[in-house]
Amino acid sequence: MNMKTNDTNKTNRKTEQLEQHSTSNENEKLTTDQGLKINNNQDSLKAGERGPSLLEDFILREKITHFDHERIPERVVHARGSGAHGVFTLTKSLAAYTKAKFLGEIGKETPVFVRFSTVAGSKGSTDLARDVRGFAIKFYTEEGNYDLVANNMPVFFIQDAIKFPDLVHAVKPEPDNEIPQAASAHDTFWDFISLMPESMHMIMWLMSDRAIPRSLRMMEGFGVHSFKFINEEGKVHFVKFHFKPKLGVHSVSWDEAQRISGVDSDFHKRDLWEAIESGSYPEWDFGVQLIPEEDEHKFDFDLLDPTKLVPEEEVPVEIFGTLTLNRNPDNFFAETEQIAFHPGHIIPGIDFSNDPLLQGRLFSYTDTQLSRLGSPNFHEIPINRSINTVHNNQRDGHMRQQIVKGKSSYEPNSIGGGCPFQAMMSEGGFTSQEERVSGAKVRERSKSFVDHYSQAKLFYNSQSEPEAKHLQNALIFELSKVTIPEVRERMVGQLAYIDRSLAEKVAKKLGVQVKKLEQPNQSLPADSNIEELQSEEREPHTKSSEALSMKNTVKNTVKSRKIGFIIANGVEGAAVSDFKTKLERDGATVEMIAPSLAPVKTTGEENLTPKHSLTSTASVCFDALFICSGENSAKELMDPENKPKVLNFINEAYKHCKAICFGEGTEPLYQLSNVAARQHKDPAIITWEDNTPDELFINAIAQHRVWDLEMERNTQS
Numbered sequence: 001m002n003m004k005t006n007d008t009n010k011t012n013r014k015t016e017q018l019e020q021h022s023t024s025n026e027n028e029k030l031t032t033d034q035g036l037k038i039n040n041n042q043d044s045l046k047a048g049e050r051g052p053s054l055l056e057d058f059i060l061r062e063k064i065t066h067f068d069h070e071r072i073p074e075r076v077v078h079a080r081g082s083g084a085h086g087v088f089t090l091t092k093s094l095a096a097y098t099k100a101k102f103l104g105e106i107g108k109e110t111p112v113f114v115r116f117s118t119v120a121g122s123k124g125s126t127d128l129a130r131d132v133r134g135f136a137i138k139f140y141t142e143e144g145n146y147d148l149v150a151n152n153m154p155v156f157f158i159q160d161a162i163k164f165p166d167l168v169h170a171v172k173p174e175p176d177n178e179i180p181q182a183a184s185a186h187d188t189f190w191d192f193i194s195l196m197p198e199s200m201h202m203i204m205w206l207m208s209d210r211a212i213p214r215s216l217r218m219m220e221g222f223g224v225h226s227f228k229f230i231n232e233e234g235k236v237h238f239v240k241f242h243f244k245p246k247l248g249v250h251s252v253s254w255d256e257a258q259r260i261s262g263v264d265s266d267f268h269k270r271d272l273w274e275a276i277e278s279g280s281y282p283e284w285d286f287g288v289q290l291i292p293e294e295d296e297h298k299f300d301f302d303l304l305d306p307t308k309l310v311p312e313e314e315v316p317v318e319i320f321g322t323l324t325l326n327r328n329p330d331n332f333f334a335e336t337e338q339i340a341f342h343p344g345h346i347i348p349g350i351d352f353s354n355d356p357l358l359q360g361r362l363f364s365y366t367d368t369q370l371s372r373l374g375s376p377n378f379h380e381i382p383i384n385r386s387i388n389t390v391h392n393n394q395r396d397g398h399m400r401q402q403i404v405k406g407k408s409s410y411e412p413n414s415i416g417g418g419c420p421f422q423a424m425m426s427e428g429g430f431t432s433q434e435e436r437v438s439g440a441k442v443r444e445r446s447k448s449f450v451d452h453y454s455q456a457k458l459f460y461n462s463q464s465e466p467e468a469k470h471l472q473n474a475l476i477f478e479l480s481k482v483t484i485p486e487v488r489e490r491m492v493g494q495l496a497y498i499d500r501s502l503a504e505k506v507a508k509k510l511g512v513q514v515k516k517l518e519q520p521n522q523s524l525p526a527d528s529n530i531e532e533l534q535s536e537e538r539e540p541h542t543k544s545s546e547a548l549s550m551k552n553t554v555k556n557t558v559k560s561r562k563i564g565f566i567i568a569n570g571v572e573g574a575a576v577s578d579f580k581t582k583l584e585r586d587g588a589t590v591e592m593i594a595p596s597l598a599p600v601k602t603t604g605e606e607n608l609t610p611k612h613s614l615t616s617t618a619s620v621c622f623d624a625l626f627i628c629s630g631e632n633s634a635k636e637l638m639d640p641e642n643k644p645k646v647l648n649f650i651n652e653a654y655k656h657c658k659a660i661c662f663g664e665g666t667e668p669l670y671q672l673s674n675v676a677a678r679q680h681k682d683p684a685i686i687t688w689e690d691n692t693p694d695e696l697f698i699n700a701i702a703q704h705r706v707w708d709l710e711m712e713r714n715t716q717s
């Protein structure tokens with residue numbers, strides 16, 4: 001029995017099902033795939049000890065053959081992922097809106113597996129790429145699997161699935177030289193984007209700090225499309241899905257992101273894994289925006305347009321449940337890699353809208369699994385199995401697992417007693433929502449999809465000053481990598497429709513002019529009256545929205561924040577343990593960093609064992625630093641060998657707007673660092689002169705970063 005599933009809190013129908021397919025090698029003998037015990041796994045069978053290997057060596061052949069075939073194609077997008085098991089708990093009933101059973105009964109728990117991902121990079125690329133993050137959830141409900149294949153941004157680049165291959169080809173490494181990896185900062189991406197004004201709203205999100213999250217546990221999740229809820233009476237509501245992290249939405253700076261990519265390119269994967277292992281389970285509030293079917297047309301945008309969000313000021317997000325991740329996978333490949341999501345996996349009470357992006361997705365996901373997992377039987381892979389047993393007449397195919405008894409595999413039949421039977425609606429049988437549709441067969445975009453700039457403007461207007469500055473810098477960074485001046489200029493022309501001063505600031509750094517575009521909207525039919533349909537003056541109903549700025553996020557907890565304690569011989573043992581206890585009491589994680597990995601002598605009885613040396617880690621791997629009290633330890637840290645490294649730690653943390661606490665006796669280090677040059681009170685710098693340093697430090701860490709002082713901190717350093 002696997003240790004992890006012994007925990008009764010995490011045992012559910014899905015873990016029990018997975019357990020039947022799990023194995024452990026503990027205390028077992030090595031065998032071949034046929035169960036034959038192997039006596040020598042060191043040498044191949046040879047004709048004489050220096051002779052050639054023999055074809056007869058079935059053990060060698062089996063081992064090498066399996067190895068030769070152990071890679072499968074990576075996902076064409078979202079290749080790099082991190083996953084975890086968990087539970088979805090309903091806290092308020094949605095039965096008035098949907099007949100989906102897992103959303104009906106308060107307290108109901110549904111097992112889930114969540115896979116987070118970056119989009120553009122390959123499987124081995126860095127976690128800290130500037131990119132959208134996937135947030136795909138498989139709910140193992142009693143009515144079958146329900147997949148919500150979501151992202152950490154509420155809108156998308158394109159309005160119609162027919163443009164998806166173009167979008168992905170543009171962002172992926174360029175086809176001639178396969179450069180650059182996991183980055184949108186290159187010619188083809190911006191060439192495409194500058195010709196696709198419908199992507200402007202998403203570009204604002206992508207260039208914002210949302211694209212460089214501090215942690216996968218500190219991101220929002222959005223279903224993007226409008227979906228439909230249908231209740232027992234057949235009443236329909238449009239619904240937008242939200243997941244709001246209980247730890248708040250937080251990001252790193254771009255400079256930090258680039259450093260993290262070098263120091264620990266698995267930063268997000270490790271962070272998620274360690275948080276779950278330590279029992280600090282990531283949690284999200286599950287919320288929905290509900291729009292009665294009859295209100296479909298009451299907005300100044302089309303609910304079917306995936307480049308638009310419904311401002312929370314217009315339709316509030318109501319919270320109905322909690323998503324908790326509480327168990328790491330046992331095997332990355334078997335679970336995180338082989339899981340197969342599909343927006344078309346729905347259950348009674350939930351249905352699709354006519355969003356043309358969603359409609360195209362409904363084809364793509366099963367199709368891709370066939371090439372990725374190699375068989376129409378991918379639903380039989382343990383992680384993909386429904387907890388509701390599967391009964392149908394699908395049969396055979398590569399790697400079929402289920403042994404279906406009986407003679408008939410067709411319907412209707414009399415030989416099999418007519419089984420399996422169709423289910424009536426009252427028995428949970430799925431029926432698509434009855435909807436009247438009419439119209440000429442046309443290959444066209446609805447004119448209600450034409451306003452591409454208002455919500456881009458809304459997003460930009462809603463950013464706090466530091467956030468807007470980061471967004472601006474992101475555009476400058478990305479577009480500076482574009483080698484074709486015409487593309488840069490066209491992109492700046494697009495930005496001018498969002499915000500003139502943003503365009504001007506970016507243009508200045510790119511060495512181009514802000515010019516009016518001759519044809520800003522290529523997606524319109526040639527005979528459209530563009531001036532009438534899309535005015536650059538057009539403003540959204542909502543001029544700014546609090547929910548769109550991370551400034552207004554949760555900032556009252558240090559739970560799971562990683563604090564680096566810099567220590568050396570002679571450190572004040574009592575001060576270290578006091579600070580550590582207080583931080584850990586509030587849920588933070590403390591890790592010791594010393595000049596070497598050797599045990600550190602304190603002024604007390606106990607030695608401290610550092611987890612890191614000043615060489616093996618960097619300040620970017622921590623949320624805050626405590627330069628631990630002690631005159632003697634400060635002296636050791638000022639050794640010529642240690643001093644540059646310690647100062648680099650402090651100066652970098654300072655530059656990245658983090659909380660830093662200087663203990664008693666560390667003034668010499670403080671004076672040598674860039675922190676000493678500060679001219680104003682900085683709430684995130686705590687020193688030996690403060691009365692309640694522990695409280696101040698904890699409060700500063702909870703604020704995440706002092707982004708407002710970024711300019712000041714950086715101009716001094």
Ligand code: HDD
Pocket residue numbers: 075076077078081115116117133134135136149150151155156160161164223224225306339340341357358360361364365368369
């Ligand atoms: Fe997609 C994977 C999310 C549009 C085609 N998509 C994929 C994953 C996520 C999303 C989170 C990773 C799932 C996993 O972890 O295995 N995709 C989205 C969102 C979209 C979106 C939120 C827009 C609102 N996707 C989209 C379109 C198409 C695809 C328009 C094609 C027409 N997506 C795919 C895919 C992938 C995929 C090629 C690659 C691997 C997979 O499906 O299983 O089929």
